Amino acid sequence: MQSPASESSFSVPQNIITRSGQGSDLLVRTVHEHFLTSGHIKDLVSTISPTRDGLPDALGVAPVFVHPPSQQLSKYAPRDLHRGAERKLHALVFATSTTALVIFLDPSLKGSDTTGRVNLKGKKGKDKTRGRVLLRNLLLSQDTPPIERKFAIDADALTGSVYANLGLRVAHLADVSSVSAAPSQSHGRDIFSRVLAHLRANMANQDVDPKALQSALTNETQVQQLTMDHPVIRRAVLQAWLARAIAVRAGQTEALGHVRVVDNTATSEKELDALSRIFHEGQQDGSGAAAGSLRMKIISNALVDPSSLYSIVLFRAIFSPDAPVHIKTDDFWRAAPALPPSAIVENVSNVDDAQTNIVRRALDENDTNRILLVHGSAGTGKTTTIAALCAAAAATRSIWVLTPSDVVAWAAASRLLSSGFRGFRLLSGGNARYEALYPGLKPYRLTADECSTSSDVELLTSDGVRVIICALASVTDRQLRQLKKALPVQTVVVDGADQIDLNDYIPLIHGHSSTLARLVFVGDMEQQPSRDAPSVRSIFDVAHFQEVLKLDVQYRMPHTISDFLSRHGYNDSIVHSPHNTSEPWLVCRFVDVPPKAATANSKKKSRSGDTEAPRRLPHDEEAVIIAAERYSREGLNFRIVADSERTRDILAEKLKEAGLSPFLCVTMQDLNGGEADHIIVFLGSDAGTTINSISKPRRGPPRYLRDSQRIVGQKHGLRDRTSCSRHGRLCKSEQWHMHMACLRRSLI
Template sequence: MTHTFFTLQQNVYKADHEPITVEDVNENNVSSPALRRLISSAPGASVGVAAAYRADCSLSTLAFATLTRALVIHFFAANKQNPQQQRKNGQEQQPLVSRGRILIQDQILCDTGIKLYGYRIDRIALALFRDFSLRINGAVDVLSVATSNRRSLQAIMNTLGGEVLLQKDNVKTLFAHREGEATSKDVALQAWAACRATTLEDMTLRFAAISRIDTKTMPDIHLSALSKISRDAEILESLKPTKVINNVKADFNSKKGNVNLECTRFSTRIMKSKTQVIHIETLDGDKRSTITGRAGQISGKQAHINVQGVVNASGKVLSVTTVGKEDLTAAESDREDVVLKALQGTITLTEHPFFCSIWAPSLNIPWPPLDAPTASFVYYPTGQLNHSQYTAVERIISQANRDRVLLIQGPPGTGKTTVIAASVNSMINTGPMERTVWLVAQSNVAVKNIAEKLDKVGFRDFKLLVSKDFHYDWHEHLYERLEHCFIRSDYFGGGPVAVSRLLINEHTDKHTRVILCTLSMLSNPRIEEFTRQVPVQTVIFDEASQIEVGDYLPLLHRFQHSLQKMVFIGDDKQLAPFGQDDIGQLRSVFEFPHLRKRAQFLDTQCKLASRLHPLIVSILSSRPHANRHWQLYFPACIQSQVDDRARHH
């Protein structure tokens, strides 16, 4: 494609509108006359913007539209480069800017006389920077006026003026395209719809109140971090399936327009969603039929499906399929919201020392003073610590600025969970009474393992927050020995007094200062009273190599005023963040060189040494360079036997 024209008739609004003349070009054929033709047709200099993306979530097409014209620009895919060549001075290099791209930026994206409006324009702004080194000025994310989930169909219709004005099915189809599926017609019509919404009287005032996105004035280091965080989230979301086979029992019953099913597998359970549809294939005698509905009430394994039509309850279920991508989790929504606010300038992440310590270390943001500067000392009465464990605990309980963001790295069997237990013991029993500790991991099972370790060493002054969806009917057996500290999410709320009672240790009648939960739990809106009574000060993340670094963003923003220390414990040689096998570019904190070089290594094996084959010990004992640095590259469990054998050679 080089340069074509076609006419488009809108089908978004019920009312008739003039045909839209669409100019379709690739980036090399962008010209000043084409841009002027578009801009001269803009009423009040308002221009709608929309984008389409490739399967890898890079931006492929950009559309600008007025009420009567649209310009659709197709960009060439970025050249695949060696990842090692994409970095310079620790920062990713930006792609070269072509003549066509310069015209787009100068004459429309950054023209202060033009007002740009678009759906999810935060994603567009970051993709323009990440993929093409282009900036944008004064752009309005129209979805920011929505009071409901900004990803929902309802939010889109609200920003277009309301359902009464719209052809709902057409709106749903227009905005439902996955990456790589949108056509020139689609993006042109999306951009036109954004422009049309600005002419509605009741929407004009609402759009005027939205903070504009201006990446032209933002430093590269800030945009590089935000664009990476945003892109990784988009890629992870693109990996979510649009169809899931749900494992259920064959028997079912129906009552009052509901089909009641019992799920048999947690990972494929039916989940409540406003966007997904449930297809139930049944067999009654020789007759097959399909029932369609949506998940209503979910209670443990029991799923109540609101269905259309009459259901014959005498049949058997052959299969159940959930169609449609699952909704964003609370944590995913929070992450997207923080990025949007940073682009709109309502928050400034580069003023947050923890954000800068991870993503922008060159800014050297000073640390705020600690509320309780009293030092703790190592206290672990129920066990012994080897030298590397002792040093790790010292740095975890330290309040020195150099240890405010700390990595503890250790291969399997080096006692990482013991380090956590000793650190908690030390901070609570020897530190200031105001100090609090949150122990966090990606999975419920990892959090449970920490709780069991604390319980095993005799430390029971903690509370464990667990999602009802995970616990009830599915994993209750995992928590039998932890009933003394267990708080399920359906008991959240009830006000300060109710939460205070939940936080009382039944053995000591004291208010606990240690809480365990998953990282996603910290985005639960009902956790607020817990974090008010037990502020999020010191956070220790276990199995941190499994956590994609962007997942920390909601925590960093939400608890910026109380957060004092972050400790990441794990081993990057073990499991990587979810999605790494598919994407290959996800990072945990262990992939940041400036953090890794200050890491504390656990270099002594605490388990499995007796099971090592003598031949392996003999071979490694004979090597003259068997030293502390070398043992990081081999299983640490050999070291005690290697050292013992070496003493006899």
């Protein structure tokens, strides 16, 4: 006997199209998939009226998504927490012109409905899967009688989510959002704009309510326990009804034959599973709006038509399950874009043999070098190698240097400029902080607006510009069409590849499939992931890329820091260049900053009314400013690294009061290493945990320990010197400690 909570009925007023005869209520019936029977489907099909709308075998379909509230999941949460909190397909709605059937789903198919909507007691074995079989037949048009045609708004997203969440395929699903009165004008429009344009082109303007339409197209919620008639369910009902209504109208105007039909029944299971995994990861990782949306759109399309991605050789080489078997064969690369002619690389100055080998392999015509992985810790010459590659390639091809983010692009451009290379432009919007951090880059900065016309691009190329540096997400900007015609995205160097998730390359590979011929990934595969991407699966984690070209000679870093990092982060693999003769005792000091008593005005009363003891306020702000003033007087190139944005803002105000630039203070996210020779570190609450993280797998050194010639650390209240002494012991420095009183007299 069915649980009374397993079904319900209610009505939904149709308020999108308000013309006479179109504004009636829709009768809605809800059922959990474990209680779905053929009778539910027959009852729904019986409400189709061929004489009324001319479509005897058609249903509208819409999904309902549920995902956790954003405030309940920190972006710093471990990967397993993200996996458990992904957006899920919660229900499917099937609609005729008068009736809708809402089927609530159990993606786990374990028989336990964690939402608390229904009582599944007694539902086991075949009883639990019978509803899934009926749902599969409905989606595959295998019912009796069969429903040959189904219509949806954004059929790609629906088909992708159905396979990714339920493992079910879809047949004969038409995407009514592809219908438009003016196809040439609909390119690039969002779904709402396309649907609204179609409705207004076929009906009087006053008959369409844009607000109601916008609401109907919003079919996801953060509420995890839905009632049967929750607003998101009502919106999905209207969306399914609207999809069929548009199809009916298109059939009356003979436009139905031009609607794009989605069918993934012929796609191999291996390809769908690989794409489904990427789809799931895209739901979990919280990518930025533009880049993440584009990637999900590409994957959704590929779940419908895998050839849209699997026909791209570079995509197959990285993502295909069969890549390890075929990637070394000659036939594998035959359909890839042609490589430019080999460049002659001879007597490259200021590079060693390992760097020269990388440049040569990146510029030859050998298919086995189309994808190169280069690993090196900080100071081993990665930027020097990129600069040598850009200089050697400038005469024969364009180079695009892509980075994880805008701030990394500025740092990469600064290092490239310092190496002596000038034939590049930094593609980035204006940012006062970055401009203050890198004043020398002002003549080399370029915005998308400044290269959107052919005349702008001609001026650039006439100046000898052959290299573009930008963030990975920026390379898909539509404004760059003219720039890409003159400087095609053919050879791409990824600087900081260890900080980029593998799936983030999909828009790059898909959008430049006709030109992109080579990818050179440069990074530190032992580097600690950034806080913005704590669980990155980078290109270095792909098992079938077993050959990694390594740079292990330390050229820039002081011996003490280099030895420390080699010992604790790189298995003693870093060796010193004979030209690196920095004095080890000048490297690192940790300043013990004692607290001080607050003034009488800072006393506060407890809840009982008693006056508490004076609070103890730290000296740390004063210590940082003293060090900054000293470095400034000596004309040293330095930065202050704060442990949080709040601390950065506080210290920036103190710097302004002291007559110094507030942009001298940055957070760890703004620091990429190499920007300054001297670093003043506000250790804050991380003092006791920074070193602990270094010994963990895939946890390399923090950035402020990588590149600087000198480091002054300070942590207030370390009376037992525990954290300072631990840092000092690991650095093997006997002169590690300094009291606050000594800081005024002699910083280092």
